[in-house]
Amino acid sequence: MDGRTAAAFACVGVGVVFLLICGSLLGRRLRLERRRRREPLQLPPVLEVHRAPWAELEEWRDGLAIARELEEMAERGDPGAQAPLREELWSGDPVVRQAAVAALGRLAERHDWAIDGLVEALAEHRDAPASVAAQLDRLAPRVGIRLAPLLRHPSDVVRFYAVRLLRPYGDIARDLVPELTGDTSPNVRAAALETLASAPSGTVLRRALDLLDDPHPLVRAQACRTAGAVSARAAAPFVVALLADASWWVREAAREALVAAGRSAADVVLPVLGAPDPDARLGAALVLQDVGIVDDLVADGGDPRLLASIFAAGGKGMRTAATERAHRGLRLGRPTLVAEAGRR
Amino acid sequence: MSLPTLLQAGVLACAVYLCMVYVAYFALMVVGFAESRRRKRELRGADPDVIDSRFAPPVSILVPAHNEETTLPDAVRSLLALDYPEHEVIVVDDGSTDRTLERMREEFGLVPVAMPSRGIVATQRIEGHFRSSAEPRLVVIAKASGGKADALNAALNHCRHRYVCGVDADMVFARDALSTTMPAFMRNPGSVVGLTSFFETSANPAASLLAGVSYRIPDLRPLILFQVLDYLRAFFNNRLAWSRYGFMLCAAGAFQVWRRDLVDELRGWSPAFTCEDIEFTFRAHRFLRERGSPYRILSLPVRVGVTEGPDDMRKLVAQRERWQRVIVETWWANRKMCFNRRYGSVGLLGMPYYLLSEIVAPVFEVLAVATLAVGAAAGLVDWNVFLLVLLLISLVNSVLSAGALLMADLESPAYRLAGVVRLLALMPLELLVYRPFMSWARIKGTWRFLRGDKGWHKYERNVHADPA
Numbered sequence: 023m024d025g026r027t028a029a030a031f032a033c034v035g036v037g038v039v040f041l042l043i044c045g046s047l048l049g050r051r052l053r054l055e056r057r058r059r060r061e062p063l064q065l066p067p068v069l070e071v072h073r074a075p076w077a078e079l080e081e082w083r084d085g086l087a088i089a090r091e092l093e094e095m096a097e098r099g100d101p102g103a104q105a106p107l108r109e110e111l112w113s114g115d116p117v118v119r120q121a122a123v124a125a126l127g128r129l130a131e132r133h134d135w136a137i138d139g140l141v142e143a144l145a146e147h148r149d150a151p152a153s154v155a156a157q158l159d160r161l162a163p164r165v166g167i168r169l170a171p172l173l174r175h176p177s178d179v180v181r182f183y184a185v186r187l188l189r190p191y192g193d194i195a196r197d198l199v200p201e202l203t204g205d206t207s208p209n210v211r212a213a214a215l216e217t218l219a220s221a222p223s224g225t226v227l228r229r230a231l232d233l234l235d236d237p238h239p240l241v242r243a244q245a246c247r248t249a250g251a252v253s254a255r256a257a258a259p260f261v262v263a264l265l266a267d268a269s270w271w272v273r274e275a276a277r278e279a280l281v282a283a284g285r286s287a288a289d290v291v292l293p294v295l296g297a298p299d300p301d302a303r304l305g306a307a308l309v310l311q312d313v314g315i316v317d318d319l320v321a322d323g324g325d326p327r328l329l330a331s332i333f334a335a336g337g338k339g340m341r342t343a344a345t346e347r348a349h350r351g352l353r354l355g356r357p358t359l360v361a362e363a364g365r366r
Numbered sequence: 367m368s369l370p371t372l373l374q375a376g377v378l379a380c381a382v383y384l385c386m387v388y389v390a391y392f393a394l395m396v397v398g399f400a401e402s403r404r405r406k407r408e409l410r411g412a413d414p415d416v417i418d419s420r421f422a423p424p425v426s427i428l429v430p431a432h433n434e435e436t437t438l439p440d441a442v443r444s445l446l447a448l449d450y451p452e453h454e455v456i457v458v459d460d461g462s463t464d465r466t467l468e469r470m471r472e473e474f475g476l477v478p479v480a481m482p483s484r485g486i487v488a489t490q491r492i493e494g495h496f497r498s499s500a501e502p503r504l505v506v507i508a509k510a511s512g513g514k515a516d517a518l519n520a521a522l523n524h525c526r527h528r529y530v531c532g533v534d535a536d537m538v539f540a541r542d543a544l545s546t547t548m549p550a551f552m553r554n555p556g557s558v559v560g561l562t563s564f565f566e567t568s569a570n571p572a573a574s575l576l577a578g579v580s581y582r583i584p585d586l587r588p589l590i591l592f593q594v595l596d597y598l599r600a601f602f603n604n605r606l607a608w609s610r611y612g613f614m615l616c617a618a619g620a621f622q623v624w625r626r627d628l629v630d631e632l633r634g635w636s637p638a639f640t641c642e643d644i645e646f647t648f649r650a651h652r653f654l655r656e657r658g659s660p661y662r663i664l665s666l667p668v669r670v671g672v673t674e675g676p677d678d679m680r681k682l683v684a685q686r687e688r689w690q691r692v693i694v695e696t697w698w699a700n701r702k703m704c705f706n707r708r709y710g711s712v713g714l715l716g717m718p719y720y721l722l723s724e725i726v727a728p729v730f731e732v733l734a735v736a737t738l739a740v741g742a743a744a745g746l747v748d749w750n751v752f753l754l755v756l757l758l759i760s761l762v763n764s765v766l767s768a769g770a771l772l773m774a775d776l777e778s779p780a781y782r783l784a785g786v787v788r789l790l791a792l793m794p795l796e797l798l799v800y801r802p803f804m805s806w807a808r809i810k811g812t813w814r815f816l817r818g819d820k821g822w823h824k825y826e827r828n829v830h831a832d833p834a
Contacts, residue, residue, distance in 0.1 A: 029754035036761040043768040044790050047775060051783050086407070116553070117408050124413035150553050156419035186421075270484050274526075277482070304482065311480055340480035343494065352477050352499075 086121050093125035096133070108139045112146075120153060127157030130164075137161060141168050145180055155183045162190040173198055178207035185213045192221040203229045208238035215244040219251040227252045231260050239269035246272065250279025258283045262290045265305035266297065273305050280309045284355075288315055295331045307336030311344070314355025320348045369744055376737035383730045387723055388762055395769045397607035402667050402773045405606075408553075416552060417450070417545045423552065424452035425544055425623070426525030430517030431535035432460040437674060438535045439473045440571070444671070445533070446501055450544040454503045456521040457535075461490075461511025470506055474498040481505070487519040487634035495524075514619070515635035515642035522626075522634050530629055532643070534620040536674040538571040543670035547623065550664055560624040560650060562617040563666040564601040564774070567593045567675035586785065589682065591792050592800040593675040598770040605665035606773075613716030614663045615651065619643030620673045624650075639699070641692035648700045651716075655709045667777045683807045690811025691819065693724045698815075728809045756797070763801075764793035 089110050095103035107129075110122035123143060130136035137158075144154045158165050165187065172184035185202050188195045195217050202214035215233060218226040230252065233245040246264055249257035257279060264276035280287040287309055294306035310316055310332055319329045333341040347353065416422065427445050431438050438457070445455045459467045470476060476496035483492070490512035498504040509520050518532050529551065531544070543563075551558050569590050608614040617624075622643055629635075632649055635642040647663065654661045676682040697720050703709040704717035741747040771789055774780065781789070 026748075026751050026754060029751060029758055033754060033758045033761060036758060036765060040761055040764045040768055040793075043765065043772055047768065047772055047786060047790065048783075050775065051779070051786050054779055055783055120408075120413055120553075124415070127413065127415055150416075150555075152419075152421040152552050152555075153413050153416045156413070156416040156421045159419055159421065160415055270482075274482065308480060308482060336480050339492065339494065343478035343480050346478045354477070354479065 086118060089118055089121040089125055093129065096125075096129055096136075104135055104139075108142070111139065111143045116150075120150070123153050123157060127160065130157065130161050134164075137165060137168065141165070141172070144183060145172055145175060147177070147179060147183075151179060151183050155187055158187055159190075166191045166194055170194070170198060173202060178205070178210055181205065181207070181210045182213050185210060185217055189217045189220050195221040196223060196226075200225060200229055203233060208236070208241050211236065211238070211241045212244040215241070215248040219248040222252040227256060231257065234260060234264060239267070239272050242267065242272045243269070243275035246275035246279045250275075250282040254279055254283035255286050258287045258290045262287075262294060262306075265291075265294055265309075266299040266302035273301055277305045277309055277312075281312045285313050285315065287313060292328075295335050300335075303335035304337070307332045307340060311336065311340060312354060314353055316340070316344050317347060317353040317355070320344050321353065369740070370746060373737055373741050373744075373746055376733055380730055380734045380737065383726075384759070387727075390719060390722060391603065391766055394607040395603045395766060397610055398603050398605075399769070399773055401606040401610040402602065402777060404610075405667055406777065412549055417549055420451060421552075422451045422545075422548060423529055423555075424454075424527040425450065425529045425531050425548065426521075426527040426626070427453055427455045427531045427533060428518050428521035428525065429455060429457040429533055429535050430460055430514045430521065431457060431462065431466055432511065432514070432517070433462045433464045433466060434535040435462070435465045435469045437571070438466055439469055440538050441533070441535050442470070442474070442504065444539040444541075446503060447541060448539060448544050449541045450548070452527070453544065454505065454525070454527065456524055457504070457506045458517040458520045459506065459508045460513070460517040460520075461509065467506070467508055471496070474504055474506075475500045476506055481507075481524060483523040484525075486523055486630050489516050489520045489523065492520065513637050513642075515637040515639070518642060519634040519637070522629060525626065528626055529623055530626050531621070531623040532619060532635075533622075534673060536571065537565065537620050537671050539671035540669060543621070546668045547666055547670060550666060551623070551625070554662065557660050557662050558625075558664060559628050559654070559661045560617050560622065560647070561664040561666060562605070562614075562622050563668050563670045564777075565597070565618070565620055565670050566672040566780075567597050568672045569675060569677040571672035571674050586788055587677070588792055588799075589677065589679065590675055591785075591789055592796060593682070595767045595770070595789060595793065595796065598774050599767060601665065602667060602770040602773040602777075603766060606667060608716065609663070609665040611711045611715060612662065613651070613711045613719075614665050615647055615712070615716045615720065616644045617647045617663060617665075621670050622646075628654075639692065640688065640695055644692055645696045645699070648696050648703075651712045652700060652703060652709070655703075655712060667773065669778065669780060679803055683803055683810070686804055686807035687811040687814065690724070690728075690808045691815045693720065694812055694815040697721065697725055724808075725812075728805070728812045731805045731809060760794050760797040763797055767793045767796070 089107070092103045092107040092110065096107055107122060107125060110118055111126075113119050113122065123140070126136045126139045126143070130140060140154055140158050140161075144151055144158065147154070158169075169184045169187055172180050175181050175184065181202065185199055188199055199214050199217050199221070203211055203218070205211050205214065211233065215230055218229065227249060230245045230249040233241055234249070236242050236245065242264060246257075246261050249261055261276050261279045264272050265280075267273050267276065280291060291306045291309045294302050297303055297306070307316075316329070316332055316336075318324065319332070333344075429438075429441065429445070434441075442455060442457060445453075457470065459470070475498055477499050479495055479497050481495040481497075490510040492507060492509045494508040496506040496508070498506070505524060507520050507524060509517065512520075522530065529548070533539070547561060547563050550561055567590065569587070605614060605616070619642060624646075628650060632646070632653060635646050636649070639645040650663065676685055697704075697717070700717070703713045704721060706713040709717075738747065738752075768790065771786070775786070
């Protein structure tokens, strides 16, 4: 065979492959267009629309299809489906495990045994516990006390998710979660503080203030947030010290907690303008900006020495921004600002 | 050595090169197909409730912008409208000389404020911070011009969430861009450190997305469709396969999601390179391989949005010339990884693949043209064989393009029938009417790299009517 013949044969061969792919694409497309025309108001779900011809066959071999079948049986009330469906949670295939979690989540809307299955799945977390947690969170307030045993689970990952899941259950959280603010894992301590922020009480505030000295920055930051959420005014004199924290995240959380206290934070923040630590001075200046005191001083021509010390701490950017806001008649810390902007 | 012998050697070198490249392309396409099926199955078993929950990780979206007054407001609106439980958008106006900042002020009611910076990376001078009074999740930073990497770094200094998503200001996003991609992190939070995902190209992205519930190709001009084919091949034939074997070497700048701790550790994106995305991906691989940490950088087949493609050939050549320069520059800076077992699949597959398909390609393109020209002048070309070989290459390219289109269609049927027909019809013509310009761009890009050119030479944006 000479070069010319070989090239010609190769062209024919590759051309046929190209035409086959074209045919497959256009065939699928025509089928879809026909289906769209027949059912113009019911666009089929994306995943179903383009199912390849061999997909049906594959599904019989696929654990996903089995999970789906079991879910349908369980939905019809067949008790024989419960145990095998829960067993799918321990499948060697992560995709099947994921599908089993989703199936149990759907079934749990009507069946308590499915909630128990999900709690069990969280306790035995294999991978992606966030997925199980998301299902349990969606089922509030039906999960509640079932989570209690997980708070003493040896795995900190399980304790972390269990404590976070208790957020919608104020009473249970108030009873069981404070203990976890002394957990060995900083993630669990921070999660406990986060959950307690939604169950405010004097005890919670005390716990949060105690943890402002925690060795881990994640916990100190969350302690600021929780203290700010429970009682920003009462917490301000304690939180203000963390404007000088070594961690940027803690300084930010402290600043936000002080801003949450509003203008009442000014009393504790003003002395910090003279602090030796530049980060603390900057944090104090930012708080005064965000609560609107800087804008008031600029607009009303108040104490020029105070304004100068705020700008010295906040930097040139703060002065420029304040001047521009004043020029445009805008003030921070005023609810009307949002309304004005909404109208624009 | 006689002229015919020289010509034969030239033809043989080009033929061997072509065979190697096409074997690699086909191998990647087959792997890409398998990976696409695997991802699709993963999606079938996925739990949609996770991403709507408070357990979905919050994301900071970083939007560097330089002279983007025509595209930026649409991009920001589409980012703020994303269906995702918690995300913030940080726009950095990188010394624009047009009305970029004014447009943002008008559209989002910006209020100047002082803001704290994490100070992770030093950047050019920050000129101002703005919060949107209408949209608390939006922050705008104005700074002196320092390039895209510098702008991303400025945004990094201000971001607060555990994942950062760098995007292009000319891109308009699908509402599910984050909710369809972030589950990849949630499934393997310990090992997945970065990802990118497929995006479309169009001369007018906002109009493309506003056109309907599904994407279409409203602009059926051949130049745009040829770019659509380029993107399809790049994502479905190449990146999916790279991703499967752990050498996904380019998280595209238009949509790159990273774990923030890694970006912090690498001290952000490097302004020393012409372009930041490919360089950062190479650096991330190198760093993680040297540290010996198990990690994955993924490319997903999910459509996340539409980016603006140049609508004339001059602009397109300028863009592709820059891409080539960036590739050569980055590859050269990381050449020690090539054929180095220490870097695993990155050193043994990824780097040699780039060398073969991108770095030396211009050499063979010049050689092929020179051989043909000299052979024709000397009357030594058998035109029948030449035309047959040309036809063969064109058909092989068409098979690769059609394979990518089929994979995209299996992923989600995005294009209308008219679009599919046009794309298929253009495939065999690509070699003659589109590739020569791309080859020219590659040669130019390589030449500019050799001359040490590092300029950005951003192409001027398309002019289009306001889609609203």
